[in-house]
Structure formats: structure tokens, C-alpha cells
Amino acid sequence: MNNKFHTVGGTVTTKEVEDMVRLCMKHLSKKEYELRIGKETIQYAVDILTVCHFKEGNASHGGSKSIKINLGYWQFKKGIQTFREYKAFNKDKHIGEIQTYNYHQSLLLVVAHEVAHHVQHKQGSFIPRYRNTWKKSHGLCFQDIYRTLRKDLVNPMCTVDGFYSDVDVPQELEPVKKKRTSPKQRLTALCQEYDWLEYDDEGWDFFRVEVWDKRPEEMDDAAYDQMLDHSHSWKEAYQYALELIEKNYEHGKTHGV
Numbered sequence: 001m002n003n004k005f006h007t008v009g010g011t012v013t014t015k016e017v018e019d020m021v022r023l024c025m026k027h028l029s030k031k032e033y034e035l036r037i038g039k040e041t042i043q044y045a046v047d048i049l050t051v052c053h054f055k056e057g058n059a060s061h062g063g064s065k066s067i068k069i070n071l072g073y074w075q076f077k078k079g080i081q082t083f084r085e086y087k088a089f090n091k092d093k094h095i096g097e098i099q100t101y102n103y104h105q106s107l108l109l110v111v112a113h114e115v116a117h118h119v120q121h122k123q124g125s126f127i128p129r130y131r132n133t134w135k136k137s138h139g140l141c142f143q144d145i146y147r148t149l150r151k152d153l154v155n156p157m158c159t160v161d162g163f164y165s166d167v168d169v170p171q172e173l174e175p176v177k178k179k180r181t182s183p184k185q186r187l188t189a190l191c192q193e194y195d196w197l198e199y200d201d202e203g204w205d206f207f208r209v210e211v212w213d214k215r216p217e218e219m220d221d222a223a224y225d226q227m228l229d230h231s232h233s234w235k236e237a238y239q240y241a242l243e244l245i246e247k248n249y250e251h252g253k254t255h256g257v
Helices: 014-028 039-047 103-126 140-157 183-193 221-229 234-250
Strands: 004-007 010-013 049-052 067-070 081-083 098-100 197-200 210-213
Touching: 010 014, 010 103, 014 039, 014 049, 014 103, 014 140, 039 049, 039 103, 067 103, 081 103, 098 103, 103 140, 183 197, 183 234, 197 234, 210 234
Parallel strands: 049 067
Antiparallel strands: 004 010, 081 098, 197 210
């Protein structure tokens, strides 16, 4: 099994998802919830877990003998998002839509949803209060179990300073792409920095851009010929401008900023 997945929100490991399943199951095992969940039931939920990353056609799922979490689920986004639930209970203040602040908070919500389905189908028929509702996919049994997870465990973690906040556990950052600077932009910047340096791209047909030291004492035939030798491209012109600046430093004649 692949133990590491690269998602829109950063790297996620199978172990992280297992920990989320275990967290949810341990919460539901509290005596006051009367769901008849013990250590073996908790471990069973972890053992039947499958983690995958498919962009299409493979929704997450929770059943009596399987829990599947798809890290490529359509609802997952990077950064702040409004995480929406099924229309039937999306407006519910406890189990409906909620704002999340990173991918891992959204993932925890999906895990909680599928764990609630797992407990619904595995334990529901043994619990008297669910005997007539456990079979309906998003009926009262599921909603009651999911509410127990959301209200008392998950929702308090889905805050700007909550689970996987940037302060506590930094998200993996995408590499910063360096902004490319063209030779023309570099040459223009040099001419702005050194007031004695000048360029012109309105020249004759046989060269593309002129670059010269515009001080009178430097405007001789040799300098003009040298300029022509470096005028076929912006890159060549930029390199020639650097040569002029280096030559200027050597003679102690810097007049730029």
C-alpha cells in the first residue's frame, strides 16, 4: 500500500488517516454514547481502512466491513473553504456546512462522515434506539452518530487555530516559482541604474538593439564597431552592457547610482 500521497493540500500519509479513524472511533467509544464500541471494534475500523487518491469515479465510502477514504475527493481544496454536506442536512448547525482552514481539516470531516457510516452499519442493528433507522443511508441513525462526532470532536478542531493550523503543524508549501526576468528587462534596469549607459531598439535592419556608453569621450569608431558585434539579440546586448560597466569600474569612472 502506498504510504504517502501528494494532494492539493500537501503530503498525506496512510498513517495520518488511520490516526483520524482511530480518533473518531475512540470518541464514539465513550460510555455516554452507548454505541457498544470497544478496543477490538476500534482496531477493526483501522484494519479495514483503505486510503487512495483518485480524481474521478471513486467516492469515499463507509460500510460495516470497509472504510475507504479518497484523498482526491472533489470536495477537497487547498486553504480556506466552505465544506458542504448532503443537501438534506447541509443547513444543520452541527452536521451541516462548515468553514475549514486547511486540507487536513476537510479530510478529518470526510473521515468522520465515513466512520459514522461504518458505525451505523456495523453497530446500528444492535442498539435499540436505532433498530428502525440504521438501514437508511443518511437517516436519523447516521445523523445522530455523525452529530456526536461533529459537535463534540470535529467542529471545535475546524478553526483558524485548530487542527493542523499553520502555527501548530505547518502545511507543506509549494515551491515558490522564481519570476523570470528577460534580458531586455535586465538591460533596461542597467540603463536606469547607470545614467551614462543607453540602449535603443529602433536601429537599422542588420542589428536588433544598440547599447553604448553615451559619454562623448567614449563615442569613437572602435566603440561603435564593438556595439555592432553585440547587437543581434537582447541577451548579447545585455552581456555587452555588463562589459561596459566592468570596464567603467576598472577605470574608476562610475557616475551611476
